[in-house]
Amino acid sequence: MSIEEKVIEIIVEQLDVTREECVPEAAFIEDLGADSLDLVELIMAMEENFGIEISDEELQKIRTIQDAINYIKKKKGLAA
Amino acid sequence: MNLEGKVALVTGGSRGIGRAVSVRLAAAGAFVAVNYARNEEAARETLRLIGEAGGEGEALRFDVADPGAASGAIADLIRRKGRIDILVNNAGESRDGLLVRMKEQDWDRVIDTNLKGAFHCCRAVAYAMMKQRGGRIINVSSVVALAGNAGQSNYSASKAGLIGLTKSLARELAPRGICVNAVAPGLIDTDMTSALTEEQREKVLGEIPLSRLGTPDDVAGVVLFLASDEAGYITGQVIGVNGGLYM
Numbered sequence: 026m027s028i029e030e031k032v033i034e035i036i037v038e039q040l041d042v043t044r045e046e047c048v049p050e051a052a053f054i055e056d057l058g059a060d061s062l063d064l065v066e067l068i069m070a071m072e073e074n075f076g077i078e079i080s081d082e083e084l085q086k087i088r089t090i091q092d093a094i095n096y097i098k099k100k101k102g103l104a105a
Numbered sequence: 106m107n108l109e110g111k112v113a114l115v116t117g118g119s120r121g122i123g124r125a126v127s128v129r130l131a132a133a134g135a136f137v138a139v140n141y142a143r144n145e146e147a148a149r150e151t152l153r154l155i156g157e158a159g160g161e162g163e164a165l166r167f168d169v170a171d172p173g174a175a176s177g178a179i180a181d182l183i184r185r186k187g188r189i190d191i192l193v194n195n196a197g198e199s200r201d202g203l204l205v206r207m208k209e210q211d212w213d214r215v216i217d218t219n220l221k222g223a224f225h226c227c228r229a230v231a232y233a234m235m236k237q238r239g240g241r242i243i244n245v246s247s248v249v250a251l252a253g254n255a256g257q258s259n260y261s262a263s264k265a266g267l268i269g270l271t272k273s274l275a276r277e278l279a280p281r282g283i284c285v286n287a288v289a290p291g292l293i294d295t296d297m298t299s300a301l302t303e304e305q306r307e308k309v310l311g312e313i314p315l316s317r318l319g320t321p322d323d324v325a326g327v328v329l330f331l332a333s334d335e336a337g338y339i340t341g342q343v344i345g346v347n348g349g350l351y352m
Binding site: 060062065066069 | 232235236277278280281
């Protein structure tokens with residue numbers, strides 16, 4: 026499973042949204058209806074799944090699904 | 106009150122209020138992890154009482170003040186049992202003395218165990234409870250958090266801190282159906298209060314409208330209620346269990 030697929034799978038599960046809603050430019054709060062607790066859960070699920078640590082500072086910059094995918098790729102040493 | 110299928114962690118569960126709480130929760134059907142820091146024999150006695158009450162549990166050794174030990178042991182408990190439903194932050198110690206002569210380490214140790222220990226344990230269960238969409242956290246505060254007590258500036262500050270923690274966390278976790286409350290026991294007959302002189306005891310009894318010391322079970326009954334499904338509309342509250350000593 027690619028990083029993109031895995032990220033979307035996590036989002037679908039955590040935010041209770043459909044795959045169709047998970048377009049790259051979808052913003053977690055504005056488009057997918059996440060609240061602050063949802064975001065924390067989402068980030069923790071990604072940390073767990075990808076074995077990475079996301080700092081609160083970096084977290085501020087992750088607004089959309091594409092942001093999350095780019096960030097994880099960068100963290101894993103893959104080109105974004 | 107039925108807690109069948111639920112997993113509970115009671116810190117400082119080997120003696121006093123923590124023992125009574127552990128036995129009550131287990132008797133109601135919860136699997137209870139009885140945390141203790143040092144006294145293994147006392148923890149085993151709590152487990153024996155749990156068995157006698159027809160309940161199930163295990164002893165879990167770690168110092169709540171040690172962040173690594175607490176998070177490691179709690180993560181392992183959640184992994185093994187697959188869930189965590191109830192956390193009772195009861196571990197506490199007192200190092201009394203007038204502030205004017207209080208040693209730095211006596212202040213720090215009491216804050217580290219009573220307040221920071223609760224933070225460590227709350228943090229270790231919060232994510233799992235959020236994912237479960239439910240849970241109960243009960244912090245054991247004290248009447249002295251509300252009324253103050255000469256000679257207990259460190260202890261009362263730690264217990265008042267627990268009330269702030271309780272109310273903030275109640276707000277943070279409410280959207281996930283997790284209730285966070287505190288109980289504030291008055292003078293309860295335990296090892297911790299056995300140091301009182303006969304004279305001190307008489308004096309304080311005169312101030313308690315119900316004119317007796319509380320028992321650990323008086324407190325455990327309230328904790329059991331707060332841990333139950335019946336208390337699902339109570340969060341961010343401080344319930345006094347003090348015989349009327351403080352109103």
